[in-house]
Amino acid sequence: MSTEKLWVIVIFCGLSATIYVYGCQDNTTTEKPGGYVAGFVTDSVTTAPIYEAWVSLDTIYDSPQVLTDSTGYYILDTGFPVTRKSLYCGKSGYLTQAKEFSVSSRDTALVDFRLVSE
Numbered sequence: 001m002s003t004e005k006l007w008v009i010v011i012f013c014g015l016s017a018t019i020y021v022y023g024c025q026d027n028t029t030t031e032k033p034g035g036y037v038a039g040f041v042t043d044s045v046t047t048a049p050i051y052e053a054w055v056s057l058d059t060i061y062d063s064p065q066v067l068t069d070s071t072g073y074y075i076l077d078t079g080f081p082v083t084r085k086s087l088y089c090g091k092s093g094y095l096t097q098a099k100e101f102s103v104s105s106r107d108t109a110l111v112d113f114r115l116v117s118e
Contacts, residue, residue, distance in 0.1 A: 035082060035103030037111055038075040041068045041089055044114040049073075053091040053115065081105045089113040 041053040049072025056065040057078065068074045078085070082103050090096035094115040103109040 034079040036077055036108040037101055038108050039110050039112040040072045041113045042072050044116045055089045087111055
């Protein structure tokens with residue numbers, strides 16, 4: 001007889017939360033092979049956090065995208081290991097920025113943005 005266990009980990013940061021779900025069956029953990037990219041988005045002059053700036057793996061509409069929380073923090077699941085990819089960040093009133101990053105399976109790349117106002 002097979003029993004399934006589901007582990008849910010919730011990490012709170014300010015007013016937002018990130019949820020990780022891990023399933024295991026017969027003591028074997030099943031994890032996604034992808035990596036994560038995380039960091040902070042701040043104003044380049046005031047260094048204040050920028051709330052609800054978007055961060056995306058691509059500039060196209062259907063690309064994975066997240067918004068920063070009130071502390072300017074974001075975390076994005078890439079869904080796959082990335083050897084070299086561009087990450088984009090922007091918000092109305094600021095110039096969009098792009099930065100390159102790499103991340104291996106189940107790791108987290110740290111990428112911060114300091115946005116310049118228009």
